[in-house]
Amino acid sequence: xxxxxxxxxxxxxxxxxxxxxxxxxxxxxxxxxxxxxxxxxxxxxxxxxxxxxxxxxxxxxxxxxxxxxxxxxxxxxxxxxxxxxxxxxxxxxxxxxxxxxxxxxxxxxxxxxxxxxxxxxxxxxxxxxxxxxxxxxxxxxxxxxxxxxxxxxxxxx
DNA sequence: GCCAACGTTGGC
DNA sequence: GCCAACGTTGGC
Numbered sequence: 001x002x003x004x005x006x007x008x009x010x011x012x013x014x015x016x017x018x019x020x021x022x023x024x025x026x027x028x029x030x031x032x033x034x035x036x037x038x039x040x041x042x043x044x045x046x047x048x049x050x051x052x053x054x055x056x057x058x059x060x061x062x063x064x065x066x067x068x069x070x071x072x073x074x075x076x077x078x079x080x081x082x083x084x085x086x087x088x089x090x091x092x093x094x095x096x097x098x099x100x101x102x103x104x105x106x107x108x109x110x111x112x113x114x115x116x117x118x119x120x121x122x123x124x125x126x127x128x129x130x131x132x133x134x135x136x137x138x139x140x141x142x143x144x145x146x147x148x149x150x151x152x153x154x155x156x157x
Numbered sequence: 158g159c160c161a162a163c164g165t166t167g168g169c
Numbered sequence: 170g171c172c173a174a175c176g177t178t179g180g181c
Contacts, residue, residue, distance in 0.1 A: 009178095135162035
């Protein structure tokens, strides 16, 4: 079982949006960055991921989702009407992939980016999160088991 | 809304 | 292969 972190702008797609989706399940589409895509491809069914709200008033980890399947071609790249359209990707040679995710839970309380930065000293395992590196724009990233459990612990306090 | 940091593109 | 220009991300 691997752990991940998925960024989403809540004004576009929030944890609540996922919770309210049929079966609490939806596609994680629109990833258009090679490093992030490679992380999607490395996911396996049953992995878990933090749901992170970015580009909002209080950036924070707000919940946990489950990865429902391994990566498959992101069809929104083939659709000229999609905001995620990429003419360089076609069904014969798909360039972008996505997974399905399912809502598991909201954290007992959100763990904010500000708090994560403050906790870096006491919890060095958290400092390894790419999220906390300056100027990090990666929207799909791995989370070490140590960091995962440290953050879950924070959310209980 | 600002702007620093970053990834991508394309001329050379 | 270099690197300037550009568009995007995302914290603040």
